[in-house]
Amino acid sequence: MNKKVYVLAIAAFVVGTVELILGGILDLIATDLHLSYAKAGYLISIFSLVYAISAPILLNVTARFERKKVYLCTLVVFLMSNLISAFSVNFYMLMAGRALGAATGSLIFVLSLTLAARIVEPQYKGRAVGIITMGGSASLILGVPLGIFVGNMAGWREVFIFIAILTALVIVAISIAMDRVQPIPVVPLKKQLSALWNPRMLAIHATTLLVLAGHLTLYAYFTPFLQATIGASSTMVTFIYVMFGIAAVAGGGIGGLLSDRLHPAKAIIIVLVPFMITMALIPVSVGLPLIAFLLLLSIWSALSWTVTPVQNSLIIKTSPETADTLISTNSGIAHAGIALGTYIGGMVIDHSAIQHTGWVGSILILLGLVTAIYAITRKEHSARAVA
Missing domain, CATH: 1.20.1250.20 (MFS general substrate transporter like domains)
Known part of the structure; x- marks a missing residue:
């Protein structure tokens, strides 16, 4: 099976970490930004809501473009969303960063799934999709605990900086490892x-x-x-x-x-x-x-x-x-x-x-x-x- 699938799985891991991490550092954010837990919880709700509706729209908008370029551009915006979150000065700026991260993260995950299925032999399609899913689930045992550790040791902002660094590494890996993938006819x-x-x-x-x-x-x-x-x-x-x-x-x-x-x-x-x-x-x-x-x-x-x-x-x-x-x-x-x-x-x-x-x-x-x-x-x- 094509080993490039594992690079896509790493991207899914980073997206999964961004999605799941907030519950572990919510108390740190609430304290720093002087929010109630209920209001801080909206940061989780907005992520799920934007994530749910964004991927079909963005996938349709980008359908005519070469897939590697779309993937890399989306990763760059995703990186920026985490920097916005890291340097947020108030609740609304952090919410904007989370919303942007949800929109781009949803597209990254779907592109990871579909690209993985396209770059492998037909008999390995199911296994490739499973590996991407494993990348997302791996955030439960690696990304989230590591993020909570960073948050408790350094602060919640450093968690998003850490995720931005991981995203930058993924961008480099995708740039080197992935070949151009032409879009399927619209x-x-x-x-x-x-x-x-x-x-x-x-x-x-x-x-x-x-x-x-x-x-x-x-x-x-x-x-x-x-x-x-x-x-x-x-x-x-x-x-x-x-x-x-x-x-x-x-x-x-x-x-x-x-x-x-x-x-x-x-x-x-x-x-x-x-x-x-x-x-x-x-x-x-x-x-x-x-x-x-x-x-x-x-x-x-x-x-x-x-x-x-x-x-x-x-x-x-x-x-x-x-x-x-x-x-x-x-x-x-x-x-x-x-x-x-x-x-x-x-x-x-x-x-x-x-x-x-x-x-x-x-x-x-x-x-x-x-x-x-x-x-x-x-x-x-x-x-x-x-x-």
Whole structure:
């Protein structure tokens, strides 16, 4: 397989770090800029919102241009966004930096996925997509903890300077390692919209929304869940997050392998069924021996990150002509699912108990399984009709 995929994965790692880091340094930002935690939290919300809507728009705007040039230009603006964040003098300047970082970061991640799929042999497409996903998930166990360490040692501004330096290194690596990649002939917007509004593709996107919402119903409140159910100390919570991140990286790779060895339509069912069951078991597993509980959490983490490469491979397989646009819209839907799951989890905690978030999340994943089956069935019917 083309080793240049790993360079693209490093870019995905940097974007993932920017997206996930703020929760770990929010207290530092709030104190320095004299913000309430609620107002500082808007910096997370604005990132998810801009990320969700930017990629399809930017992908369409840049569709006619050579892809390496687009990639490098986007990385340069992404670097600038982190410098704006680092030298922000007030909340609104920092919000502008975050918004610019979200817009360019979303395009970088989608370009990483689509370029990885284009520069490898057909039999390695799923694995290439999985490696990019692993790059994003690696930020959980490397980028975010390192960023928090830098923030606590030097300050939150230095975190963004650190990310800008990493981005500069990625720009150099891409400039040297990547060849020019000509754009795919532009697909008319009407055809792009018809591909998106196809019932099968809508079902695939609905699966992404529901599965991510189900996962975040518990994961968004993972720390208080661990504290309330097993009385986890701060050290134990840190250890579990590291373990979770390692499992997530493995899950991204597994998803790519499954997509290569099986049709993505089969792979998504193989992933979602145990994912749903595992999440439903978590609330009742807190009374088990700790090693058994941690093993279950590892399986849950791995499966949660296996979904994305399988879904993206399914999109590429289903609609190769409009895959760039559809992967970007699917990425936006995933962020909408993150927001939805966080809201639902909060509602569960307010009106019930935090232990119930796992069960509610598993119900959402079950609904995602139903939409996935619908999408697969529609595909099989279409194939028979053509035959």
